Amino acid sequence: MKSLVFALAAAILPAAVIAQTNPDQVKEDFKPSSLNQPGQEYPQVNSQGYARFKIIAPSADSVRVSLGLGGRGGTKLKQMPDSTWMGTTEGPLDEGFHYYNVRIDGGKFNDPGALNYYGSVRWESGIEIPAHDQDFYALKNVPHGQVVQVLFPSPSTNTSRRAFVYTPPGYDGHAKKNYPVLYLQHGWGEDETAWSNQGRANLIMDNMIAEGKTLPFIIVMTYGMTNDVKFGGIRSFKIEPFQTVLTEELIPYIDANFRTIAKSSHRAMAGLSMGGMETHTITLNKPDVFSWYALMSGGIYTPEEIKDKSKVKLIFQSCGSKERPDAVKNSTAALKAAGINAVSYISENTAHEFLTWRRSLRELAPLLFR
CATH class of the missing domain: 2.60.40.10 (Immunoglobulins)
Incomplete structure (x- = not known):
């Protein structure tokens, strides 16, 4: 809570x-x-x-x-x-x-x-x-990955749902290479376009891969709302329908249609704000699905919540310096003291906004799948 x-x-x-x-x-x-x-x-x-x-x-x-x-x-x-x-x-x-x-x-x-x-x-x-540090998400003359739209079947919601998939530079040219996957969630009131449009996630990855700062991996972005929640009523949001969409429908579709390493050891989940709340809940509910967890202005983990430390390769927690940085820092210190690989990041002079989350992705990416 x-x-x-x-x-x-x-x-x-x-x-x-x-x-x-x-x-x-x-x-x-x-x-x-x-x-x-x-x-x-x-x-x-x-x-x-x-x-x-x-x-x-x-x-x-x-x-x-x-x-x-x-x-x-x-x-x-x-x-x-x-x-x-x-x-x-x-x-x-x-x-x-x-x-x-x-x-x-x-x-x-x-x-x-x-x-x-x-x-x-x-x-x-x-x-x-x-921004004074905007170079890391700028459009540069480097090899670029692709962001493609997919429609995946969702029997639980009786429709086909949309996701955007970032494949790194070289994906099409390396037919025998498989990649880890980050499932990256948007915030309340946003949708599956947010991370590539507002967040510039693809450009951040392109630039970091070109500079050798991160391993190349696939990013999957889908709509995280499966029930109608009005502003101020987020407590009524039920995670189970989206958890079913993500873990039982989207992940199998991605593993079947993209060259992934279909193992929890090579699968991460992250989210900003409400997407962090979803990440927190689903990773705890489904410890056999993800091994890398990241919350960006989206809450904290406590050591007591981690039932099996051997299943968790990383917990990354971040926020802006104008949010609640002490909560993030203290939680991360407690996780480390409990023997869990945990990292915190505080974005200076930002609040609950996309520069916080762009910077957070920049800090998270090099830590994943090492």
């Missing part, structure tokens, strides 16, 4: 943390966000991390941009002489990716200037604040 409470507390943290700054100190070096629709000038970001928005709504009475998980917080826009609405955040945003939406006269809309990403149980606009 401690890990569930931790995940619930983390899930309600705003993703975009804004510090108050004197407007006179804002640098006028704004440039279009890297996540804008083709040819769109707004939204823009500057070198300090401020964001500036421009919305065309000439007949509106009020326009506000809401940033963060669930759209909390906001920036009021002011109507300009040309009838457009413009405004700049009161302070710099955390580095990395943020969801946002536009409130026009109380209605919720997406920004026509920005690309959309599935989060908060809807397609939201996205903005990227360049």
Whole structure:
């Protein structure tokens, strides 16, 4: 229950943390966000991390941009002489990716200037604040793997379900080589597109493989929701239906259709936020299926929960420094004291947001399947 409470507390943290700054100190070096629709000038970001928005709504009475998980917080826009609405955040945003939406006269809309990403149980606009360490998830001139969509049969849900599968560079050219697999879960309100779109998991892996920092492995990303849970009602989520989909339907499908090493010793499960809660529960329920566990802003393990240490090759736990780092550190220390291979990672100056989880994947990948 401690890990569930931790995940619930983390899930309600705003993703975009804004510090108050004197407007006179804002640098006028704004440039279009890297996540804008083709040819769109707004939204823009500057070198300090401020964001500036421009919305065309000439007949509106009020326009506000809401940033963060669930759209909390906001920036009021002011109507300009040309009838457009413009405004700049009161302070710099955390580095990395943020969801946002536009409130026009109380209605919720997406920004026509920005690309959309599935989060908060809807397609939201996205903005990227360049990070000082963004090189590790940048698109580079290196060999690239493939992210392919698969539809796998799911008798338990009486349909076919979707997953995205990352295969590393060289997979198609090494017909006799089999690979370990990481099953990587998204957070609440997101879906199976999150880790490759918002998280850039494939680019992180491509770059690390090219630099020799990690072994190549397959990543499988699927939708983790099998029952209807509204925001604030996560305690009513039942793990059993998704556990059946994952362990009895998806894993056999992946092992039958991709060149995997179909052993628990070469199978990992990880997840962010609610995906961490799923990882925590399923790995404990199914100790013969996975040997590598990772929670990213998604709770903690206790030594008492690990019934057979010989089955666990690694427990990785992480969060942002603006979340609950002491809980992660203390849990990891307790696991180590109990003779379990455990590693913690704290992402500096980030909260419950994708830069935390991008960095977490960067730290986790080199540890897997060694």
